[in-house]
Amino acid sequence: MNPSQSIYLLLLIPCMTLGVANASPTTALGTQTRPSELQSGGLLLRRADGLRAAPTLATDVEIKVTGLVGRTRVTQRFYNPTRDWVEAVYVFPLPEKAAVDSLKMTIGDRVLEGRVQECAKARATFEKARSEGRKASLVEQERPNIFTTTVANIGPGENVEIVLSYQEVLRYDRARFSIRFPMVVAPRYIPTTSSISGFSESGWEDTVQRAPVPDADRITPPLSNPASGRTQPVSIRVRIDAGFRLVEVESPTHPVRVRAEPDHVYEVELSDGLVQAESDFVLSWRPVVGKVPGAALFHEQWQGEHYALLMVLPPSPDPDPDAGASEIRLSKETIFVIDTSGSMGGDSIRQAQKALIHTLGQLHPEDAFNVIRFDSTVEKLYSQARPVNQASIREAVVWVSQLDARGGTEMLPALTAALIRGTERRAVRQIIFITDGAVGNESDLLRVIRRDLDRSRLYTVGIGSAPNSHFMTKAAEFGRGTFTYIASPEEVEARMGELFSKLDSPVLHDLIVEWDATGVEAWPRRIPDVYSGEPVVIAARLPAGVGQVVLTGQRGREDLRIELDVSGGSKHAGVARVWARRKVASLMNSLHEGAPVDRVSADVAELGILHHIVTRWTSLVAVDVTPTAPVDVVPEKHAVPSLLPRGWSWRTLFGGKDAPANTQPSQPAPGTGPGDLHLKQASASVISTQALASRPLGLLPMGSTPAALLLGIGSMLLGISSLLWRSGRGA
Known part of the structure; x- marks a missing residue:
């Protein structure tokens, strides 16, 4: 071996070493993605080449139902496996009518509690804390059912626990209560339009493709091929305190175990302990015959104001004895x-x-x-x-x-x-x-x-x-x-039968709600038509002295009038936030009727801050007092691609072969720590639902030095080595 050949080998070895040494920290992370491109909850860590996924260690969901209101607590635990200070993004779906009011984030030994601010102010608060090396988190609403949390300055090897709480009003239809917890945001199709932007020198027009959806890049998620075998385990527990005995508690989406407790309380958990985050969870229950409620009233005294949540189930229409069996269809x-x-x-x-x-x-x-x-x-x-x-x-x-x-x-x-x-x-x-x-x-x-x-x-x-x-x-x-x-397919005949039963029954319309006092603010302001088996649900802020409410409407040729005494009822924390969430929904609807955006945004922001809920124009922000990250270190972002919704066909969407259903997720072995969690990188099994032309052809490993720079240096060194090798052989 001559000297020139020796130089070639010495240059090649460092080049290979750089690539291997800096690939290892990233193998515990997922592939590149965008902030809001996860279908189910997932933590994204920011790195120089974009966002990558931190491993999810556990997701626990606890739902407590009292009367008409469900209170849900979602706990997700993550781990930063890198040697870097990182910024993380946590994306999650929620019910579209949920009032998100609480965020607690534990990072290492520090606990951060969120507070609601106007969006721009919350973003400025977060960015200032991030630049000063302090831990901070920010929760924003993308859509009424999609939210994003960003966390700054997570240290190397630190664990992250995110606890999010919200409440919602239960769905009630045909003597059955139900609640739904979404676990996956399916990818959305974004239509495009073509327009002529001008003409080229050849005389032919130049066309431009435009997507009419401004936030398209935030709601078009990448998908994980089921063939990758990746899992996202979730546990769910529900406690139902309905106030009366139930004849049936069931889930059409997942097998569950139900245990009856004293005082008409029912504990529900998944039969398998864990499920994958690939399908919404639905739970329904039905009272025993004779216990179907005709009306219900819940109220709360909050900051000197009295709030009420009223449900009224109009009586079913009685056949007219003078018209035979029923009215002419x-x-x-x-x-x-x-x-x-x-x-x-x-x-x-x-x-x-x-x-x-x-x-x-x-x-x-x-x-x-x-x-x-x-x-x-x-x-x-x-x-x-x-x-x-x-x-x-x-x-x-x-x-x-x-x-x-x-x-x-x-x-x-x-x-x-x-x-x-x-x-x-x-x-x-x-x-x-x-x-x-x-x-x-x-x-x-x-x-x-x-x-x-x-x-x-x-x-x-x-x-x-x-x-x-x-x-x-x-x-x-x-x-x-x-x-x-x-x-589920097993529900088709029952649900479609119920729908046609509604269509064949007279609709209750032109509903008017009248109170016996002035100053009542009730939402929705305009009561929609009510079909057979459906209730009227009203959230109201009541002045002192209100004693009665009267509901009038028409059903076919029948005039309906229901009088209710609104004294008494059950005290229930959170009714004020339910009222605020319903007012926000009505204000957002007014945008489709031509209401000015400036006025609506100001009203919504005021409501969000006063009642401490996340809206389109208010966000939750939490900031630590003590700086923990080096001031001269810029945190990088890192992400887990989400599962294909259950029942969807990968082959129909993207071609290739469908994979067997994902295997049942299992709990980590007792005593297994984050450092013992072994993950497989599945970049080849992930596809973006954006146009394929915009997808990166390859993803580079990342460490503390950008891999693109390392490979560039390596390529240069290989070129020099090749020239030296040739000159050596010529000598």
């Missing part, structure tokens, strides 16, 4: 819309087909109907709605049975087509929209519903393990209809 035109886009692949499309075919069999001979399917395109079964008969129903069943899932979720053209009235004229026109709601342009869709609804009514049916319930609840509200969620 009105003829109806029913337009069915079924989502056949790629996100509906797998179990979802089969569930949607089953629901639609079952519903076709419920139509009456005096009705007319049509079916519209949509993905990237829109197609009608008939050019116009047709009368119901054996031939048309048979043709529709065959057509629906042959549908498959593919393409994008271009919902707006399908919605527009459904809202256009054809030549058929029936006394009632209704649209039944079957979808998972996986879209990002919700505001555009709601605007069209409000503008073009006319005399139609819109009913949304949520399909799949993680539907966009925020959009579908709002769409039904704006469409004067109701939202039905089908959590």
Whole structure:
């Protein structure tokens, strides 16, 4: 070996050493992602090449139900496995009507409590603390059901515990209470539009693709291929104190164990102990016969004000004895819309087909109907709605049975087509929209519903393990209809039967609430139409002296009047925040009616600060007093890609092969510490739902020195070595 060859080997060895030494700290982390691109809760650590995922050690959910209100506490524990000071981002879904009011973060031996400030002020407080080396956290609302927490200056090897608390009003429908805890945010389809930006020298136009969703990059998550075998274990415990005996407690989404305690208290936990964060958790319960509530009242005295939460269940309509069995049934035109886009692949499309075919069999001979399917395109079964008969129903069943899932979720053209009235004229026109709601342009869709609804009514049916319930609840509200969620294929017939029972019953409309005192502020201000089996729920701030409330409305040819004494009731902490959350929701709805943004944002921010809840214009911020990080160190960001929602098809979305279902997660062995947790890096098993052209082709390992710089130095050294080798051989 001549001297030049010796130099080549000496230069090559350091080059290889740099790459290996700096890859090891990152192998415990996940792949690159963006701040709000996780479908389920996950902690992102900021590094020089972007955000990467810290390992999740455990997620515990505790739900306590008292009367009409559920209080939920979510605890997630994370670990920083790097040798760096880092900044972390924690992304999580919550129910769309949740009032988030508490954040506690424990980092090492320091406990930080959050306080609510106006968004810009909270961001400035956080950034100042970060620059001074102090630990700080910031909670922001992305959408009513998606939140983000950012944590600054987490030290090497430190554990992080995040405890978030919120409350919500239970759903009550047809003598059944239910609560839903979302664990996964499904990726949203973002439609694009083309416009001419100018003309080139060749004479042809230059086109620009634009996405009409301003925050598209914050709601389009990357997905983890089920073939990677990655798990996100979650434990869930629920305590139900309903105040009366229950005949049934069940979950249509997960196996559960139920234990009855004294005083009509029920303890519920997952049968398997842990589940994966790939499907929303739904729990429902039903009172024994004779205990179905007709009304309920909960109240709270807070900061000198009296707040009340009132539920009234209108009595079922009695048949008119002079009209035979019932009133004459009105003829109806029913337009069915079924989502056949790629996100509906797998179990979802089969569930949607089953629901639609079952519903076709419920139509009456005096009705007319049509079916519209949509993905990237829109197609009608008939050019116009047709009368119901054996031939048309048979043709529709065959057509629906042959549908498959593919393409994008271009919902707006399908919605527009459904809202256009054809030549058929029936006394009632209704649209039944079957979808998972996986879209990002919700505001555009709601605007069209409000503008073009006319005399139609819109009913949304949520399909799949993680539907966009925020959009579908709002769409039904704006469409004067109701939202039905089908959590599993076994529920299809029961839930669709309940929906059609509502449609065949007179609707309670033109509801007015009158109090026997002035100065009452109640929300919602305009009571929506109420269908059979649904309650009227009102949150009110009451002045002194209120003793009675009167509810009036119409149902068919019947005038309804209900008088209630509002004295007494049960004391319940949190009613004031429920009132504030409902007022915020009404203010946000006013934006779709043309209310000025400046006025609405000021009102919402004032409410959020006063009642200590997170809103679009208020955030939670927590700052430590003592600096702990070196002032001259800039914290880097790091992230765990989330699971594909259960029942979705990877093959339909991205091609390739579907993997077997993820295995059941297991608890770490007793005594296992964060340093003993072994993780596999799965960068090859993660795909972004952004355009593939914008995806990075490779991800570089990271240590305290940027890997891109190290590889650049290494490439330069290899080049020099190659030249020396050639000169040596020539000599």
